[in-house]
Amino acid sequence: MNDLLSRVAVLLTTRFGVPKEEFGADVTLADLDLDSLSLVEFGLVAEKEFGVQIGEDEISPKDTVEDLVRLIADKGVAA
Amino acid sequence: MSASSRCDVAVTGLGLVTPAGIGVAASWDTILRAEPTAAADPALAGLPVDFSCRVPGFDADALLGRRTAWRTDRYTHLALVAGREAVADAGLDPASWDGARVGVVIGNALGGTATFERQHCVLRDEGAEMVSPMLIPMMGISMVAGYLAIAVSATGPNLVTVTACASGTTAIGTARELLRSGKCDIVLAGGTEASLTPLIASTFAKMGALSRRGHDPAAASRPFDAGRDGFVLAEGAGVLVLERPADARTRGARVRARITGYGASADAYHATAPDPAGTGVQRAIEMALADAGVQPDEVDHVNAHGTSTPLNDATEATVLRRMFGAGPAVTSVKGVTGHSLGGAGAIEAACTVLSVQHGVVPPTANLDCQDPEIELDVVARAPRAMPIQTAISNSFGFGGQNAVLVVSAA
Numbered sequence: 001m002n003d004l005l006s007r008v009a010v011l012l013t014t015r016f017g018v019p020k021e022e023f024g025a026d027v028t029l030a031d032l033d034l035d036s037l038s039l040v041e042f043g044l045v046a047e048k049e050f051g052v053q054i055g056e057d058e059i060s061p062k063d064t065v066e067d068l069v070r071l072i073a074d075k076g077v078a079a
Numbered sequence: 080m081s082a083s084s085r086c087d088v089a090v091t092g093l094g095l096v097t098p099a100g101i102g103v104a105a106s107w108d109t110i111l112r113a114e115p116t117a118a119a120d121p122a123l124a125g126l127p128v129d130f131s132c133r134v135p136g137f138d139a140d141a142l143l144g145r146r147t148a149w150r151t152d153r154y155t156h157l158a159l160v161a162g163r164e165a166v167a168d169a170g171l172d173p174a175s176w177d178g179a180r181v182g183v184v185i186g187n188a189l190g191g192t193a194t195f196e197r198q199h200c201v202l203r204d205e206g207a208e209m210v211s212p213m214l215i216p217m218m219g220i221s222m223v224a225g226y227l228a229i230a231v232s233a234t235g236p237n238l239v240t241v242t243a244c245a246s247g248t249t250a251i252g253t254a255r256e257l258l259r260s261g262k263c264d265i266v267l268a269g270g271t272e273a274s275l276t277p278l279i280a281s282t283f284a285k286m287g288a289l290s291r292r293g294h295d296p297a298a299a300s301r302p303f304d305a306g307r308d309g310f311v312l313a314e315g316a317g318v319l320v321l322e323r324p325a326d327a328r329t330r331g332a333r334v335r336a337r338i339t340g341y342g343a344s345a346d347a348y349h350a351t352a353p354d355p356a357g358t359g360v361q362r363a364i365e366m367a368l369a370d371a372g373v374q375p376d377e378v379d380h381v382n383a384h385g386t387s388t389p390l391n392d393a394t395e396a397t398v399l400r401r402m403f404g405a406g407p408a409v410t411s412v413k414g415v416t417g418h419s420l421g422g423a424g425a426i427e428a429a430c431t432v433l434s435v436q437h438g439v440v441p442p443t444a445n446l447d448c449q450d451p452e453i454e455l456d457v458v459a460r461a462p463r464a465m466p467i468q469t470a471i472s473n474s475f476g477f478g479g480q481n482a483v484l485v486v487s488a489a
Contacts, residue, residue: 017149
């Protein structure tokens with residue numbers, strides 16, 4: 001989980017401009033300024049990064065970073 | 080109340096992001112030194128025209144933060160930085176203003192073309208499922224005004240004016256109407272463009288509009304020179320903070336200059352060629368002068384559209400000569416900055432404001448041998464210090480859209 005969390009952290013900070021100091025497992029995606037369109041964009045980036053598809057109805061801005069990491073892990077990406 | 084004082088608006092803030100520099104001070108310094116900015120452009124390598132005027136060292140992530148930069152196109156980046164500078168220059172603080180009374184009017188010609196081209200490649204190479212959902216909010220021409228409103232909490236009237244290369248000038252003229260009618264107390268008015276992309280450069284080249292002086296890009300943009308052969312594609316943004324003079328006085332703001340007149344017209348002649356008789360251009364200038372209540376012989380300085388294309392400069396010069404004789408000191412800053420399309424009018428309005436404020440006309444870069452057909456007093460080689468009470472700034476767009484501002488001393 002920690003390894004995957006780190007990879008998600010790198011994506012969110014470098015690609016989506018989330019400040020490192022705001023990042024945390026229990027922070028909601030909305031708090032990180034990631035709206036629904038941003039999460040669709042994240043899905044495209046994640047498909048290349050992790051080789052998994054994230055459906056638009058599988059994640060919402062109300063979810064936390066931890067929820068997002070678990071979703072990716074549940075699709076078979078090694079945590 | 081006279082017609083002219085009824086229509087005045089005060090320019091209390093300026094912001095510039097141009098190939099001549101990031102910020103008003105850096106841009107103005109380069110423009111006064113008539114230092115050309117055209118150079119080989121790696122993004123255009125291998126194309127028939129492979130040089131441009133780019134904003135040097137513009138790092139959107141550093142200037143705006145990655146959080147804003149990733150979801151906005153470069154044409155918005157430039158305007159956000161210029162807008163922020165203009166608001167600070169005006170001594171205004173968005174945290175304390177009544178945002179509902181603040182309008183935003185930005186001119187732009189082409190929208191987020193870089194985003195559009197990139198996503199077209201994604202569609203072609205990777206398929207529809209990989210196309211970004213951000214394409215429309217990034218490329219839409221209206222988006223720059225929306226993002227600027229978000230950045231400065233401006234919830235008043237918000238729009239983008241599109242009149243090709245006159246867009247920035249149209250924006251300032253439109254903003255003036257919002258102040259005159261009382262719909263706004265403050266308007267951020269400007270223009271922006273960032274279309275130094277292979278597709279846009281290729282089509283302008285194919286039109287024959289661009290200079291082909293690829294062996295010597297620095298000498299390529301040469302308005303009013305006998306050897307001019309086209310314009311140099313540029314990017315850039317300019318934003319002005321406009322207020323009613325009484326409001327500016329009440330809050331003790333520094334007034335750099337006033338916008339006292341605006342005129343606009345259409346050639347209704349040809350899609351891309353100017354009417355060689357210049358009838359539409361002349362009507363726009365006449366309308367602006369009448370709006371300001373000034374006579375042609377009162378115009379001290381003309382900041383010309385002066386694109387460096389053979390046809391534009393000849394037509395503009397014919398009209399200026401007919402209306403003003405050889406009286407006003409004429410310049411075109413495009414010799415330095417190139418032609419930033421929808422950004423140009425606002426950048427040049429800002430330069431005209433600076434000329435009026437400081438009493439100095441920047442020289443036209445690369446004016447080595449003035450075209451004998453251009454019978455005007457074009458300032459060359461060195462800045463000319465002179466008192467300027469009244470100046471005009473011209474912008475003419477494809478489509479025959481003409482827009483002219485009158486700028487008067489504070």
